[in-house]
Amino acid sequence: xxxxxxxxxxxxxxxxxxxxxxxxxxxxxxxxxxxxxxxxxxxxxxxxxxxxxxxxxxxxxxxxxxxxxxxxxxxxxxxxxxxxxxxxxxxxxxxxxxxxxxxxxxxxxxxxxxxxxxxxxxxxxxxxxxxxxxxxx
Amino acid sequence: xxxxxxxxxxxxxxxxxxxxxxxxxxxxxxxxxxxxxxxxxxxxxxxxxxxxxxxxxxxxxxxxxxxxxxxxxxxxxxxxxxxxxxxxxxxxxxxxxxxxxxxxxxxxxxxxxxxxxxxxxxxxxxx
Numbered sequence: 001x002x003x004x005x006x007x008x009x010x011x012x013x014x015x016x017x018x019x020x021x022x023x024x025x026x027x028x029x030x031x032x033x034x035x036x037x038x039x040x041x042x043x044x045x046x047x048x049x050x051x052x053x054x055x056x057x058x059x060x061x062x063x064x065x066x067x068x069x070x071x072x073x074x075x076x077x078x079x080x081x082x083x084x085x086x087x088x089x090x091x092x093x094x095x096x097x098x099x100x101x102x103x104x105x106x107x108x109x110x111x112x113x114x115x116x117x118x119x120x121x122x123x124x125x126x127x128x129x130x131x132x133x134x135x136x137x
Numbered sequence: 138x139x140x141x142x143x144x145x146x147x148x149x150x151x152x153x154x155x156x157x158x159x160x161x162x163x164x165x166x167x168x169x170x171x172x173x174x175x176x177x178x179x180x181x182x183x184x185x186x187x188x189x190x191x192x193x194x195x196x197x198x199x200x201x202x203x204x205x206x207x208x209x210x211x212x213x214x215x216x217x218x219x220x221x222x223x224x225x226x227x228x229x230x231x232x233x234x235x236x237x238x239x240x241x242x243x244x245x246x247x248x249x250x251x252x253x254x255x256x257x258x259x260x261x262x263x264x
Binding site for chain 2: 005006007009010012013016048049050051060062063064065110113114117118120121124125127128131132134135136137
């Protein structure tokens with residue numbers, strides 16, 4: 001048993017939420033990117049989580065979290081008429097990335113709130129560990 | 138004379154309850170971590186533990202009481218569309234409740250040890 005209970009699970013959760021924040025940053029940064037290595041406009045990336053069984057040395061197990069996949073969102077991007085754009089087709093239409101800033105902001109806030117919830121657990125676990133060390137004093 | 142103090146009913150009971158509270162903290166950590174994992178079901182200390190502990194306390198065989206285990210919470214409400222039933226607010230409240238319980242149980246253990254110290258030294262300890 002750990003002295004600080006559950007801290008290993010919380011560490012994984014913070015890591016997973018941080019990955020999600022990174023991907024949100026990437027999506028917002030590329031909201032106007034019409035040219036990528038693969039050709040075509042930037043495609044919004046979506047993070048998904050999965051549980052992972054964490055078996056400890058004392059034979060207890062607990063379900064931690066990991067990033068299952070980072071996959072591109074297949075929704076087609078918006079077509080904008082802009083014949084001056086270097087990536088415009090012969091008809092003057094440009095395919096913009098399928099990033100919706102409103103969705104990204106919602107994701108950003110959800111991820112940071114989840115991060116805070118896990119962080120508050122870490123603080124609480126520390127206080128309990130200090131209490132444990134005070135037993136008998 | 139020392140042995141009966143550490144095997145006293147209240148001391149052992151507090152120890153078992155501390156195990157359960159620490160395990161519940163583990164479960165809450167896992168629940169918070171998986172608050173957005175599709176299909177995850179919240180975990181909690183097995184509800185049988187309280188009944189088993191009560192039974193062994195009544196029969197005076199606390200040393201044989203089982204250790205708490207984690208199971209999927211059978212009383213969880215609110216399943217979201219993705220099959221996950223974790224509510225962050227509920228978890229944070231449970232975390233606070235479990236911490237208070239843990240501190241209370243730790244205080245019981247401490248006061249037991251203090252009584253022993255007082256009996257040995259004949260003095261009330263300073264702190």
